[in-house]
Amino acid sequence: MSKGKKIIAFIVVLLVIGGATFAGVYFTSMKGGDTAKVVVIEEITSEVGEVFVNLSDTDAKRYVKLKLSIGFDEKNKELTAEVEKKHAVIRDVVVHYFESCTVENLEAANEEALKSELIKRLNQKLTKGVILNVYITEKIVQ
Known part of the structure; x- marks a missing residue:
């Protein structure tokens, strides 16, 4: 060749x-x-209730009044029971978290970061599953 x-x-x-x-x-x-x-997660919510706390602003006395709920997987019955059992712990985490916030933290532009941090803190207290969402149904800042 x-x-x-x-x-x-x-x-x-x-x-x-x-x-x-x-x-x-x-x-x-x-x-x-x-x-x-495609995995579809059916979400159920549990009310945390009303939270009324002073904010950590140093320039003036300010407070926030909130009503919120947490969302998690409805099929996870163990997590549902744990959320009910740890209701006081969840409220404690929420109260301490919002006490550490300032008015700036509570602005609409910062809402996603605020919720993400709260979800992270709540999930540290749970062992049977995770919180997927936080829903703020009422918010008054003064």
């Missing part, structure tokens, strides 16, 4: 190997897409 034919044969072999690799990856990824499952 001449040198030119060897180069062409080598290129053809590379193209066949590359095409086979591409086809294998493509069809394998298509199979994986069919088996993906």
Whole structure:
């Protein structure tokens, strides 16, 4: 075989190997897409109740009055029982958390960060599951 034919044969072999690799990856990824499952979590809420605390602002006496609920997986019966059992602990965490806040922390722009931090603190006290959401149903800052 001449040198030119060897180069062409080598290129053809590379193209066949590359095409086979591409086809294998493509069809394998298509199979994986069919088996993906969507997990839907049904959420239940539990009222924490009304919280009325002084804020930690140093420039003036300010307070906040809140009503809030926590949301968690309805199917987790152990967590439901734990939330009921630890209601006082949950209220304590909420009260101490909001006492450490300032008026700036309670502004609408900071609400997601506020909720995320509260969820993190609450989850540190739970062992049977996690709190997914905090819902503030009433908020008065003065």
